[in-house]
Amino acid sequence: MIEIILMLSLGFLALSMMATIFRLVIGPTTPDRVQALDLLGINLISAVAIFSVLLNTHAFMEVILLIGILSFIGTIAFARFMERGVVIERKRLK
Amino acid sequence: MRALWKGVLSLNANVSSEMVAAILILTGTIFSFLSAIGIIRLPDVYTRSHAASKSSTLGVLFTLFGAFLFFLFADNFFSIRLLLGIFFVFLTAPISAHVICRAAYRSSVEMSSTSVRDDLKGALRKEQEDA
Structure with missing residues (x-):
């Protein structure tokens, strides 16, 4: 039962990622x-969390933190x- | 729905608490799905920012908290890294939404034609006249 619910939520997540990729391709600006x-x-963070619940392992927790930090830095850049x-930016004194 | 809850409560305590975690995860992904619908349907980048920051942050918080509860109930593992991930997402998602909207406005992306007011336009012009 739990596996069915987790698979269903992975399906919802795949749909939402497909919609986001659609916006990534067509986005006008x-x-x-x-x-x-x-x-x-x-x-992707929540997908990794669901996978770590589904496989019942603790190995992916660092991946959650890493994806969060890298995505934030990429957005800021x-x-x-x-x-x-x-x-x-380089600020030079004249 | 009532039959589902009766089935949940009739199981033993461990399985039913894991079921609570699974239902939290399902709720989180449904929120992510709704935010994706918002990303598709809303007219311009400023309104889409609401869908991209608020509801998807709520969705990922529900999902991470469900995973945290699952590991807490299933094998008594208090995962501080998941809590740190929740804290980090909660800290950075509003900042990145703000920065994207600011960059969009400063690089003069048009608002949609249904928007009614633009307070920042006057403020920016005043700032440029002062400078």
Whole structure:
């Protein structure tokens, strides 16, 4: 019964990731695509959590933290690039 | 639904508490699915930001908390890493939504034609005149 519920939730998650990938492909502007990438990372976190429950293992917990941190840093870098044209700013004193 | 709950309560205590965790996980993924519908249907990037940040954060919180409860009940394992993941997602999701919306507005992405007011436009123009 529990496995059926977990499989059902993985199905919902796959549907929502497909919808997000659709927005990632058709998104008219760059911020749409970055937003879809961010949402994809968040959905991936919950997919890893469901897989670790389904396989009954503790091995994937670090993966959750890593995906969270990498997705956040990627979003911040993309937003910085969209706003100013560079990722890392150099301020020089004249 | 009532039959489902009766079936849940008639099982022994361990299996029924695992069932609570599984139902939490299912609720979380349903929230993620609703946020994906919002991502598809809403008109522009500013309204889509609501779906992408709020409801999907709630969904991933439900899912991670369900996994936490599952490991707590199933093999008495208090997973501090899952709690840290919950805390981190709860901390970073609003920041990334804010940063994306700010970058979208500053790189002059159009609002949808159904929007009625834009307070930031006047404030930005005033800031540029002052500078």
